[in-house]
Amino acid sequence: xxxxxxxxxxxxxxxxxxxxxxxxxxxxxxxxxxxxxxxxxxxxxxxxxxxxxxxxxxxxxxxxxxxxxxxxxxxxxxxxxxxxxxxxxxxxxxxxxxxxxxxxxxxxxxxxxxxxxxxxxxxxxxxxxxxxxxxxxxxxxxxxxxxxxxxxxxxxxxxxxxxxxxxxxxxxxxxxxxxxxxxxxxxxxxxxxxxxxxxxxxxxxxxxxxxxxxxxxxxxxxxxxxxxxxxxxxxxxxxxxxxxxxxxxxxxxxxxxxxxxxxxxxxxxxxxxxxxxxxxxxxxxxxxxxxxxxxxxxxxxxxxxxxxxxxxxxxxxxxxxxxxxxxxxxxxxxxxxxxxxxxxxxxxxxxxxxxxxxxxxxxxxxxxxxxxxxxxxxxxxxxxxxxxxxxxxxxxxxxxxxxxxxxxxxxxxxxxxxxxxxxxxxxxxxxxxxxxxxxxxxxxxxxxxxxxxxxxxxxxxxxxxxxxxxxxxxxxxxxxxxxxxxxxxxxxxxxxxxxxxxxxxxxxxxxxxxxxxxxxxxxxxxxxxxxxxxxxxxxxxxxxxxxxxxxxxxxxxxxxxxxxxxxxxxxxxxxxxxx
Amino acid sequence: xxxxxxxxxxxxxxxxxxxxxxxxxxxxxxxxxxxxxxxxxxxxxxxxxxxxxxxxxxxxxxxxxxxxxxxxxxxxxxxxxxxxxxxxxxxxxxxxxxxxxxxxxxxxxxxxxxxxxxxxxxxxxxxxxxxxxxxxxxxxxxxxxxxxxxxxxxxxxxxxxxxxxxxxxxxxxxxxxxxxxxxxxxxxxxxxxxxxxxxx
Numbered sequence: 001x002x003x004x005x006x007x008x009x010x011x012x013x014x015x016x017x018x019x020x021x022x023x024x025x026x027x028x029x030x031x032x033x034x035x036x037x038x039x040x041x042x043x044x045x046x047x048x049x050x051x052x053x054x055x056x057x058x059x060x061x062x063x064x065x066x067x068x069x070x071x072x073x074x075x076x077x078x079x080x081x082x083x084x085x086x087x088x089x090x091x092x093x094x095x096x097x098x099x100x101x102x103x104x105x106x107x108x109x110x111x112x113x114x115x116x117x118x119x120x121x122x123x124x125x126x127x128x129x130x131x132x133x134x135x136x137x138x139x140x141x142x143x144x145x146x147x148x149x150x151x152x153x154x155x156x157x158x159x160x161x162x163x164x165x166x167x168x169x170x171x172x173x174x175x176x177x178x179x180x181x182x183x184x185x186x187x188x189x190x191x192x193x194x195x196x197x198x199x200x201x202x203x204x205x206x207x208x209x210x211x212x213x214x215x216x217x218x219x220x221x222x223x224x225x226x227x228x229x230x231x232x233x234x235x236x237x238x239x240x241x242x243x244x245x246x247x248x249x250x251x252x253x254x255x256x257x258x259x260x261x262x263x264x265x266x267x268x269x270x271x272x273x274x275x276x277x278x279x280x281x282x283x284x285x286x287x288x289x290x291x292x293x294x295x296x297x298x299x300x301x302x303x304x305x306x307x308x309x310x311x312x313x314x315x316x317x318x319x320x321x322x323x324x325x326x327x328x329x330x331x332x333x334x335x336x337x338x339x340x341x342x343x344x345x346x347x348x349x350x351x352x353x354x355x356x357x358x359x360x361x362x363x364x365x366x367x368x369x370x371x372x373x374x375x376x377x378x379x380x381x382x383x384x385x386x387x388x389x390x391x392x393x394x395x396x397x398x399x400x401x402x403x404x405x406x407x408x409x410x411x412x413x414x415x416x417x418x419x420x421x422x423x424x425x426x427x428x429x430x431x432x433x434x435x436x437x438x439x440x441x442x443x444x445x446x447x448x449x450x451x452x453x454x455x456x457x458x459x460x461x462x463x464x465x466x467x468x469x470x471x472x473x474x475x476x477x478x479x480x481x482x483x484x485x486x487x488x489x490x491x492x493x494x495x496x497x498x499x500x501x502x503x504x505x506x507x508x509x510x511x512x513x514x515x516x517x518x519x520x521x522x523x524x525x526x527x528x529x530x531x532x533x534x535x536x537x538x539x540x541x542x543x544x545x546x547x548x549x550x551x552x553x554x555x556x557x558x559x560x561x562x563x564x565x566x567x568x569x570x571x572x573x574x575x576x577x578x579x
Numbered sequence: 580x581x582x583x584x585x586x587x588x589x590x591x592x593x594x595x596x597x598x599x600x601x602x603x604x605x606x607x608x609x610x611x612x613x614x615x616x617x618x619x620x621x622x623x624x625x626x627x628x629x630x631x632x633x634x635x636x637x638x639x640x641x642x643x644x645x646x647x648x649x650x651x652x653x654x655x656x657x658x659x660x661x662x663x664x665x666x667x668x669x670x671x672x673x674x675x676x677x678x679x680x681x682x683x684x685x686x687x688x689x690x691x692x693x694x695x696x697x698x699x700x701x702x703x704x705x706x707x708x709x710x711x712x713x714x715x716x717x718x719x720x721x722x723x724x725x726x727x728x729x730x731x732x733x734x735x736x737x738x739x740x741x742x743x744x745x746x747x748x749x750x751x752x753x754x755x756x757x758x759x760x761x762x763x764x765x766x767x768x769x770x771x772x773x774x775x776x777x778x779x
Contacts, residue, residue, distance in 0.1 A: 102607040174614050178607045208614055212622035219725065220629065227710045229717040231633060248714065250636045253629055260625070 010529035020112075022104035025527055027111045028090030029422060032415075034111075035082045038118050040496075041125075042074035047489050054482025057464065062149040064463035065131035069150075072134035073121055073158065077165060079407040080265065081114060083272040084207075085172055087414045088200035090422060092176060094520035095194050097185025097537065099530045102178035103171075110171035117164035124150075124157035133461065135258060138232035138251045142224040146240040159222050166215040169207050176204035185519075187539035192558070194518045194543040195295060199275020202299045203268045206306060210264040217257035224249070255317055259310035266403060267306045271299065273410030274341055274370070277363045279543070280417045282348060283516050284360035286554055288544040290347035291340070298337030305334050315383040316390045324383035331381040335374070342371055358432030359514075362413035365440045366406050372444075373402025376451065391461075394454020401447040412436070412495070419502065420509030424525035427506060431498040435491055442488025446481050453477050517557050518543045540564070605754055612758050616765050619729060623769065626725070627776060630718055643708050643716045645778045646699035652692055653774060656730070659688030660767040663737070667760045675751040679744045682756065686737035689763070693734060696727050715777070722773050726766070733759070733766050 011017045018026055045067045052059045059067070089107065093100055101107045124130065130150040132141040136158065145152030180193070180201045193201075220231040224246070232254045233246035275295075282289045289295070311319060311327035345367050354360065376398040379385050389395060412435075419427045458465070458474050465471040465478075512521040520527070522537060541564035545556040556562070634640055663685035670678035700720070703709075710720045736759050740752060 102604075103611060170615075170618050173618075174611045177614055178610045182607045182610060208618050209621050212618045213625040216622050216625035216629065219721065223710070223717065223721060227717075229711050229721075230714060231629065231717065245711075248637050250633065253632050253636075256632065257625060257629060 020108060022100070022108045023529065024089050024093050024101045024104070024107060025422075025531075027107050028086050028088075030111050031081060031089060031114070032086040032422075034115055034118060035078045035086060036496075036499075038074050038122075039078045041122065042071050042078060043489055043492060045071040045074070047486060050482040050485040050489075052463070054478040054480075054485075059463065061463035062131055065133075065461065066125075066129035066150045066154070068461060069131060069133050069158075070121075070125050070129045073161075074118075075404060076134060077118060077121065079269045079404065079411075080165075080169075082411050083269065083276060083407065083414070084176070084200050084203045085110070085114065087196075087276065087411075087418065088176060088203075088272065089172075091418060091520055092197055092200050093179055093183070094421075094523065094527065094531060095197050095518050095543075096180060096183060097188055097519050097532070097539065098179055098183035099532065099536070101175040102183055103175050106171045107175050110168045110175070113164050113168035113171070117161045117168060120157050120164060121161040124154045124161065127157065128152075128154045130155040130158050135262070136221070136254075137258075138221065138224065138249075138254050139234065139237055139246075142221055142232045142249075142251075142254075143237065143239060143244055143246070144225055146244075156222070156225060159218055159225075163215060163218050163222075166211045166218070169211045173204040173208040173211075176200050177208065180204075185536045185539055188558075191293065191296070192539060192542045194279050195275045195289065195292065196272070196279040197275075198296055198299055199272035199278075202275075202303060203272045206264045206268050206271070206303055209307070210261045210268075213257055214261035217254060217261070220257075221254065252314075252317055255314050256310070259313040260307075262313060263310045264303075264306040267302050269407050270403060271302055273366070273407045275299075276414050277366045277410050278341070278345065278348075279518075280359050280413050281345060281363040281367075282544050282546065283417075283514055284355045284357060284363070285348050285352035286355070286546045287348050287352045288546055290344045292542070292544070294340050295344055298340040301337035301340075302334070305330065305337070309334065312381055312383075312386070315386045321383070328381055328383045332378070334381075335378065338370075338374055342367070342374075357416075357514075358427070358429055358436060359413045359417035361433060361436040362409045362416065365436060366409040366413065368440070369401055369406040369409060369443065373398060373406060373447075377402060389454055391459055392454035392456075393450040393458045393460050396460050397447040397450030397454060400450070401443065405443045405447065409439075412439075415499070417514065418520075419499075419506075420513050421520055421523070421525065421527065423503055423506075424509055425502050425506030426509050426513060427502040428498050431494050435494040435498065438491035438494070439488060442484050442491065445484045446488065449477050449481050512557075515553065515555055517545060517555055519558055522557060522559055608754070608758060612761060616762070619765075619769075622725075623722075623772075626718075626722060630776065633714055633718075637714060641713045641715060642778075643703070643712065643719060645774070646703050648695050648699040648702065649774060649778070652695040652699060653770060655688050655695060656692040656767050656770055659685045659692060660764050662688060663756075663760050663763050667756050670751050670753065670756065675744075678751065679741070682737070682744055683741040685763070686734065686741045689730065689734040689737055693727060693730060696723060696730075699723075719777055722777065726770055726773055729769070730766050733763050737763065 010023075011021075017023070021027060021030075048059070049064065049067050049071065052064060089101070128150040130136070130141065131148050132151060132155060136155070140147050141151065141155055143151075144155075180197060184190075184193075220229070223229045224231050224233055228245060230246040230249035232251050233244065233249040234251065235247045235249075237244045237246060278289060278295065309327060309331045311323055312331045315324050315327075376394075380389060380395065380398060416427050416432055419425070453474050456471070456474055458471055465474060509525055511524055514521070519537065519539070523531065537559040539558045540561045541556060541558055543558050545560075545564055546554060548554050548556060556564075662681050666678045666681035666685060669675075669681060700723070703716075703719075708716050710717055736755075740755055740759055744751060
């Protein structure tokens with residue numbers, strides 16, 4: 001395959017170089033732009049829904065439900081794909097010191113399949129989106145158009161999009177794992193990897209193990225819909241004036257398959273986000289990461305626990321209380337690796353001379369959201385409390401605060417941090433700071449209020465509450481949320497303006513504008529086609545040698561020879577001589 | 580998709596006398612293959628747990644008879660696997676000429692397996708057993724179908740490899756045949772597992 005990266009052999013034609021490109025850097029940018037598009041659509045749906053809920057009733061209930069389904073599905077794709085596939089694609093090979101991913105062709109394929117998934121998902125919005133929610137619980141999702149609007153072709157297209165996303169994620173995971181394990185440069189031992197690489201690797205391993213499970217469930221659901229099988233549809237279902245022919249299926253089976261994927265999926269999103277934040281934060285705190293080795297160990301904790309806690313999404317499914325207890329206890333164990341990360345962040349920040357530039361602000365926002373959202377998780381994790389909270393706005397607030405907002409903040413941090421390397425220009429700091437504060441304050445007002453509404457017993461997924469007396473006090477909360485949501489959504493225009501304006505008119509970036517240490521900052525802007533123009537550099541230390549005493553600079557690049565400051569990986573170990 | 584080491588590749592990593600570039604690329608291919616097999620295994624593990632669960636919640640569990648061709652098809656697939664292994668070993672011991680014939684035979688046997696599976700489906704359908712007859716028939720059609728898709732991938736790879744080896748008289752693709760053999764043995768073992776799961 002002559003197309004595989006070879007020095008001085010960059011493809012000449014525009015199409016091969018920028019459209020059907022096998023260059024991991026171009027693919028990373030393609031992912032980023034495609035996901036920005038989906039995120040804008042998802043955000044626009046929020047605006048309509050919040051207008052409807054808090055300001056003026058404009059939607060029919062079924063339209064509300066289909067917009068809700070699509071908002072969740074689109075945003076799920078965005079937060080799943082962006083941290084790993086956009087930034088991981090661009091920066092994993094650079095950070096480990098490789099010329100490209102291990103399988104460049106597969107990488108290209110994975111982007112185009114993901115794009116197809118996104119387009120099919122959008123097309124279901126056009127033909128009439130499903131009303132079954134992003135979890136697509138049967139029997140609603142399994143019996144076709146007879147069950148409600150959007151559950152015919154719309155739901156089928158939705159499932160096809162999910163299947164395509166599974167295929168794309170599998171191809172991506174192969175690349176991330178093989179590249180990290182096999183293509184590291186000399187001296188780049190696993191314990192010298194930037195934490196971000198560990199995050200992408202963890203997400204890939206998790207994805208490799210759980211996306212196939214979702215595919216299996218998706219195939220069965222498609223067969224229930226199109227082939228009249230009865231995997232998930234129970235007997236005697238009476239819909240549209242007739243008894244459906246399905247016999248003896250179990251809707252619970254789908255819930256098990258879905259959540260066996262669905263919970264690790266949360267870690268596929270949040271673990272690389274946490275790791276990118278850790279990496280970026282050390283840079284702006286100018287401090288070595290506290291407890292690198294324990295962070296890596298806790299990643300194993302996330303992967304392992306992620307596989308055994310899916311039942312906590314099913315506490316209200318009628319499962320045995322003993323199962324519920326087991327899932328509760330296992331779920332509470334997740335707080336251990338999560339706390340290790342939180343302690344590491346706080347200890348890294350403790351006494352640091354923090355540089356409050358936008359990437360750091362988003363990182364601090366992430367930590368704040370992660371910890372306050374995580375405290376809510378302690379409530380959800382206990383089946384006795386969750387039975388009350390499960391179908392209320394509490395869960396909506398919890399999910400958005402911890403999962404959605406934190407993930408998006410990590411993406412904002414990553415965009416601001418790596419923009420200079422990706423596009424050769426700096427983003428505007430003032431706009432970034434204003435956008436940060438609007439978004440952070442907005443997120444807290446919106447989603448903490450939702451926690452309160454959950455305590456009130458406000459059910460989620462209701463398009464209309466005026467008929468319920470006990471929800472009267474929630475009406476003003478809805479208005480507050482809607483007004484703040486509209487302002488916060490409006491503030492995103494600041495970000496989009498900053499992004500696109502900086503692409504063309506931003507200040508030209510230096511090679512290493514943040515005084516950072518990892519290998520991508522040794523490369524010129526724009527990064528050459530084969531990344532490292534001559535030899536690939538040798539690595540002598542971990543990526544967090546900040547706070548060095550004396551000398552003109554307070555940091556050392558990973559390529560700098562000499563003993564490392566790091567107490568865990570390099571101290572006392574003689575390093576290789578520079579080549 | 581298996582990346583071939585391109586001629587004149589500058590190296591994804593530092594080549595050293597003991598760890599050449601080709602070696603590293605090949606190691607990635609092997610890792611990629613095993614990761615793929617891990618993914619496929621997870622998928623069939625999910626199908627298996629669904630099968631056990633669905634069986635467990637059913638009051639009655641009518642079992643369809645295995646299609647008459649099942650034993651013969653299984654034999655074809657395992658024979659194909661054995662023949663491919665023979666081709667690989669012959670070629671590794673330097674007898675690529677004999678290897679070529681066996682490689683083509685393995686591909687044809689694999690193709691025959693797929694055709695046999697289609698005929699088996701038709702036989703069952705003619706007996707009135709279709710996808711939606713009962714849960715067991717649904718699982719049979721689904722599992723054999725998903726297995727068939729993976730087998731079709733393997734057959735395509737074998738046909739492509741034997742075409743390359745026989746027609747173009749190119750150098751024997753040791754690396755690719757080795758990878759294809761691992762995948763093909765996996766497909767064979769998976770089918771045996773499914774037959775045991777469904778009918779024993």
